[in-house]
Amino acid sequence: MAGRIPQAFIDDLIARVDIVDVIDRRVQLQKKGREYQACCPFHTEKTPSFTVSQVKQFYHCFGCGAHGTAIGFMMEYEHMEFIDTIETLAAELGIEVPYEQTSHSSSPNLSPLYEAMNTAVDYYQQQLKSHAASPSAVDYLKQRGITGEIAKHFLLGFAPPGWNNLSDQVSNTPQCQAMVSAGIISQKDNADNAQYYDRFRHRIMFPIRDKRGRPIAFGGRVIDSEDNPKYLNSPETPVFHKGNELYGLYEARQSIRHLERFMVVEGYMDVLALAQNGIQYAVATLGTAPNEQHLKILFRLVKDIVFCFDGDKAGRKAAWRALEHSLPLMMEGRQVSFLFLPDGEDPDSLVRAEGQQAFEARINQAMPLSDFLIKHIEQNIDSSTTEGNSRIAELAKPLVQKLPDNMYRELMVKKIADRVGLESDLIIKNLDLDAKRNDNSMNNNKNTTRPQTGINQNFNNPQKNIARTPVRLAIAILLQNPEYATNLNNAEALIEVNLPGMSILVEMIEFCHSKPNVTTAAFLERWRDTPAETHLGKLSHFSLPGDEESIKNEFIDVIEHLINLRTDNGRRAFLEQKHSTERLTDAEKLEYNQILMGITPDKP
Ligand SMILES: [Zn+2]
Structure with missing residues (x-):
């Protein structure tokens, strides 16, 4: 994936997608007049103030100020x-x-690695069907109740016993080096006479796929219980970073169109057994504990995550780490819960023993994060005493402080307050949350970098801080009504007017002349990642008083006004700026003095 995406492609894409489709697929929209409405997905509200304009290809929330294009919506929502x-x-x-192929592009070409992975997946699948030693693997899967259908869905394979099955096949082919880079075969140190051997031997092979379904790594499980290690994973490679991947994620998305929840388990066989028994939303981390990155990936897709752990001490400890990673991501509507299995059981054995319904009943009764948090901190503390209760509040403090400042945190504080029999206000004071709140707002004020979106800017009053200058007005009207540029044939005169923002206005008019059917969204995408992005975002929902006719007249007036500026004020500003950096000619000095004295100068 070297190079950047050409701007012309993005222009074209934004002209072809319909923001109403894109948003409606994720947030159900109601048609209201010419626009569409819904309750805002970015803040909590009971009456809809989230508005989508099909004409402008733009969304805007009057409640929280969130706004943007279809692309912006996807980035924010997903x-x-x-x-x-x-x-x-x-x-x-x-x-x-x-993708534009740039010669100085630093990203390496990864396609040989993906191709090597595909070759290996095909090879192992073939061996599972036909290798003389494969019946042991097939038997193992059958004993676990795995059908051919599930094996195929997960691309299961078989690495035969022996050191040189796959490596002999590829050692003299151009794919050999890619196989080594992908961690499928290994190279012995011996440099002059390179020798290769298979990394995976006599194992059931579980291909790990990325979010687009491309195999990027393998997990291999032993068949003979004496073999070691029980599970062997691919090493880290340019396409595989185990901390960023979840086994079964792609397959779950293939199986369930509208995923509502994920369950995080520990092993490949757990994912398979659950899928075999109708629970197709299980994913497994790859020999690592669940981290914040895993949670971010899952929360992009669902609001409900269930962690499944052993009920023993090690399981509780791992669950607590998962809880700590979850805290910074919690917000209203999101749910994290913990399912602890009976001693000696794993999801694989349990779901096979009791079936889908009983297992899902357990999932539905999993312990909510807040309960687990309180249970965990109050262990070994006598909560019947005042001292005990203040100790609980003390222990909760660093955890609650990890929660973002939102409704979820308020509810958590309330829950802790109820538990220890104190008023929420007291708890808030005790937890120092007010202090934290102030810190946050100070940091936000200091933060001058470009915000990702307009959310929460000028909360409840999105138009505050925008002075209504003629250039801004012209840009706002044009942004919201790009068709007005069509009849503008004196725009080149604007180039001479030296005012802030004028170059953008001129470029916008030229953009309209070069492309048919420009929309608000097309402008915003054209200026994405430029210094003008934030301003354009605000101006695109700057409210313009009056009906269509009066706005159109206002646009003509303001453009005329700006063009006139080039003869006096604009000219004066231009000359002043020129004077600050270079010498004015005698004629220019005369012109400048005439402007100052209010004499209309001769046209230059
Ligand atoms: Zn909103």
Whole structure:
């Protein structure tokens, strides 16, 4: 994926997607007049103030100020990066994203690695079907109740016993080095006479796929119980970073169109057994404890995450670490809970023994994060005494402080207050949360970097701080009504007017002339990642009083006003700026003095 995406492709994409489709697929919209409405997905409200304009291809929330294009919505709502958003929207339209190949591009070409992975997946699948030694693997899977259908869904395979099955096949092919880089075969140190051997031997192979379904690594499980280690994973490679991946995520998304929850388990066989028994939303970390990155990935897709752990001491400890990683991501509507299994059971054995219904009943009764948190801190503390209760509040403090400042935290504080029999206010004071709140707002004020979105800017009063200058007014009207540029044939005169923002206005008019059917969204995407982005975002929902006709007249007036500026004020500012950096000619000095004295100078 070397290079950047050409701007022309993004222009084209934004012209082809319909923001109403994109948002309606995620937040159900109601048609209200010319626009669409819903309760805002970015803040809590009971009456809809989230508005989507099909004409402008733009959304805006009057409650919290959130606004943007279809691309911006996806980035915010799905918590996706820009490139992933473009890929997703393009895929929904069935078009391929072109990447500019730049010679100085530093990203290496990874396609040989993906191809090597595909070759290996095919090879291992073939061995599972036909290798003389494969019946032991097939028997193992059958004993665990895994059908051919599930084996195929997860691309299961078999690495035969012996050191040189796959490596002999590829050692003299161009794919050999990619196989080594992908961690499928290994190279002996011997440099002059390179020798290769298979990393995975006599194992059931579980391909690990990335979010687009491409195999990027393997997990291999032993068949003979004496073999070691029980599980062997691919090493870290340029395409595989185990801390960022979850086994079964792609398969779950394939199986369930509208995922509502994920359950995080520990092993490949747990994921398979659960899927085999109708629980298709299980994913497993890859030999690592669940981390914040895993949670972010899952919260992009669902609001409900259940962690499944052994009920023993080690399981509780691992669950507590998962809780600590969850805290910074908690907000209203999100739910994290913990399912502790009976001693000696894992999800694989348990779901096979008791079936889907009984297992899902356990999931539904999993312990909510808040209960687990309180239970954990109050262990070994006598909560019947005042001392005990203040100790509980003390222990809760660093945990509650990890929660973002939102409704979820308020509810958590309330819950702790109820538990220890104190008023929430006292707890808040005790937890020092007010102090933290102030710190946050100070940090926010100091933070002058470009915000990702307009959310929470000028809360409840999005128009505060925007002075209504003629250039801003012209830009705002044009942003919201790009068709007004069509009849503008004196725009080049504006270039001479030296006012802040004028170059953007001129570029916007030129953009409209170069492309048919420009929308508000097309402007915003054209100026994404430029210094003008934030201003344009605000101006795109700057409220313009009056009906369509009067706004159109206002636009004509303001453009005329700006063009006139080039003869006096604009000219004066231009000359002043020139004077500050270079010498004015005698004619210019005369002109400047005439302007100051109010004499209309001769046209230069
Ligand atoms: Zn909102």
